[in-house]
Amino acid sequence: MLIDGLQYCNWSEKIFSELRDSNVTAIHVTISYHEQFRETVSNFEQWNRWFEKYPSLIMPAYFAEDVEIAKKRNKTAIIFGFQNPSPIEDDIGLIEILHRLGGRFMQLSYNNQSLLATGCYEENDPGITRMGKEVIKEMNRVGMVVDMSHSAEKSTLQAIEISERPIVISHANPSFWHPAKRNKSNNVLSILAENEGILGFSLYPHHLNNSSNCSLEDFCSMIAKTVDIMGINHVGFGSDLCQDQPDSIVEWMRIGKWTKNIEYGEGSASNPGFPKMPTWFRDNRDWNNILTGLKNIGFNEEEIDKIKGKNWLNFFRNSFRSV
């Protein structure tokens, strides 16, 4: 069973068909970045139209059982998440509402300071805020997973400590391999794993050693080294695939509504758009390259099964229901 822990494509019948052709059973889809509640609801409406239009390709997944149903019915299960707490605005009651609508992951911050936590691009990281502590408790209660992919280190460590349920870093890589602001220290990775969390390995070029020119062998050997730190049960994929998105989208991801100035994040003035994907992972058609790469680096079948989806499925089983 192949599960991808994060995608944000420009969705179309073509992409849904490619997910099916590659036998991808489930993906965690970002449904909101900077959208407030009402805008997020409109995004759910758009997905409802796609579920209605492509019932043989995709279905919503509310619980792990739905992922298993999708597997049996040869569909791709869609699990929703938010890359920012914007959808809950300043209203803790919206967590349960959004959980009911299908939201299963929420980042406590994107790159900036949020009402809840600090983003990895801020100069100072005061840690989880007063509201952040209440929100973690409520997310724990209803079964919405704390995701610290874009958060700063102190906030991340505090979130792991405060949360009574395991959390995730759905899409990032270790900074020992590529020291981007978005990648994570060995300390964070060890503590994440000790607390039964999951790291999803990113394929977004800015998170890769040598960016778009990263080799498959290098990527797979990074996975092996991370497994040495975290153990085989706490890793999965979180490709961060942004297939078919125009460059205006990466600009919007970076500037949202919080600034009127251009801000390049992991890009630069000379390279402001989406980076070119590695040749061995153009999109969902190429998962087999990675599975072969893992085999070639020495992972056995059981280990590959865990990395490619079993760990995520176990995590879903323990995380999506209220306690």
Next chain:
Amino acid sequence: MLIDGLQYCNWSEKIFSELRDSNVTAIHVTISYHEQFRETVSNFEQWNRWFEKYPSLIMPAYFAEDVEIAKKRNKTAIIFGFQNPSPIEDDIGLIEILHRLGGRFMQLSYNNQSLLATGCYEENDPGITRMGKEVIKEMNRVGMVVDMSHSAEKSTLQAIEISERPIVISHANPSFWHPAKRNKSNNVLSILAENEGILGFSLYPHHLNNSSNCSLEDFCSMIAKTVDIMGINHVGFGSDLCQDQPDSIVEWMRIGKWTKNIEYGEGSASNPGFPKMPTWFRDNRDWNNILTGLKNIGFNEEEIDKIKGKNWLNFFRNSFRSV
């Protein structure tokens, strides 16, 4: 199993306890009158807090199975509905969103003309609108029930004709018994029943013969006469109980946000507030009086079972899921 097809109380632990003391298994609760989408979501949030606070008394019901679970667990199942299409604003996609949140009934109009249909206080009734036809189709698809309790006659007859699934008049009485604008003609009642719909008998004094002084015998004999018209399988209760509400609420029901002038609806300048309930139905404590009244008028046990809840449960079973 006792099911009430409409209540709008000023909810409290006291009322939830009375529902349990009287063994009421399920109630259809109005969660919005004139509230737009975001305000309706806030009302769902308030109910989530009550579900969290009183888990031994109440639970949300999304499907008929949940009503059966409530029965087994000695709780009262709460089923939500809207007395106006205000919560969907002008956005047909909100029907599926609100269904997911638990909305199972929606009136196509309250007393006024809406975007969808005409209310019973309008001078002219042009029938179901263009958007109304689309909305009925979408409600049919997702499993949200069309309720025409407050609608005008032509709109009601058209809604029955257009809807491919049975509809309801959740709370009203026959006009042959008491000719209020809110009560329904024999023609509407016959056609409603022919199309497998349900009428919920109202206990709101303005819908009763002799208002607050209506006798229990008179009410029960009206039920018997209505069963002669509609058959025993198409009737239930829809008490319209507004327990513990201040008079400001009935004014708000009438004027909403659509007028700045006082409008008395079924009341009058000399009697603007909530009318006094009949002595034999003060609130949920008195259901047994009505059941005894039905027995005294000659209904047998099987018939009473149908009127008091079996008909509603069957209706829920066929109506709340997508086709």
